[in-house]
Amino acid sequence: FLKKRKINTLKKRSDINECLEPNSCGKGAQCQNNPGSYDCRCPQGFSGDPYQSCQDVDECVHNPCGSGAICTNLIGGYQCSCPPGYSGDPTPSAGCVDVDECLDPDFHCGQLAGCINTPGSYYCQCSPGYTGDPRVHCLDINECPYSCGVNTDCINNPGSYECQCKPGYIGDPYASIGCKGNFVT
Numbered sequence: 001f002l003k004k005r006k007i008n009t010l011k012k013r014s015d016i017n018e019c020l021e022p023n024s025c026g027k028g029a030q031c032q033n034n035p036g037s038y039d040c041r042c043p044q045g046f047s048g049d050p051y052q053s054c055q056d057v058d059e060c061v062h063n064p065c066g067s068g069a070i071c072t073n074l075i076g077g078y079q080c081s082c083p084p085g086y087s088g089d090p091t092p093s094a095g096c097v098d099v100d101e102c103l104d105p106d107f108h109c110g111q112l113a114g115c116i117n118t119p120g121s122y123y124c125q126c127s128p129g130y131t132g133d134p135r136v137h138c139l140d141i142n143e144c145p146y147s148c149g150v151n152t153d154c155i156n157n158p159g160s161y162e163c164q165c166k167p168g169y170i171g172d173p174y175a176s177i178g179c180k181g182n183f184v185t
């Protein structure tokens, strides 16, 4: 009876939980106690020798995100996100797509300006013949009097201008040589 009890005590002692001891595994590793031994394992998102130390895996090296997405490496994982001006699903099953800011009903360029969508952005542009700050207000360019040829009248219009030969003159009023006298003798 006494002998049997002694063996039981020995058996119990042989199954030490090594995981309770500090530094049984390497830095960052997970410890699992087994009967008579123990295992060290690097957790998901980490790699290395679990008995030495586990290091974060830089998943971004293999570009795990969808097209147009930005990969950010995190300790123990990673994150996919769409850059500014893009929206959508940054995962490989979809991807990031440009936001067409010009279609936003809450967004308007200035008066007499147009909105031009670009990949990742947009800009406002004054309509042809207008100038100013296209985000606020565009004003007509007064092209007169220097845009027409000699012996002409220049008429400024909103967004454009007109050249006319002076009365009694003929030619191309838009050309720099302008119009010539056509006096009947």
Ligand SMILES: [Ca+2]
Residues within 6 Å of the ligand: 045, 056, 057, 058, 059, 073, 074, 075, 076, 077, 078
């Ligand atoms: Ca990582």
Ligand SMILES: [Ca+2]
Residues within 6 Å of the ligand: 085, 098, 099, 100, 101, 117, 118, 119, 120, 121, 122
């Ligand atoms: Ca855009």
Ligand SMILES: [Ca+2]
Residues within 6 Å of the ligand: 129, 140, 141, 142, 143, 156, 157, 158, 159, 160, 161
């Ligand atoms: Ca004009």
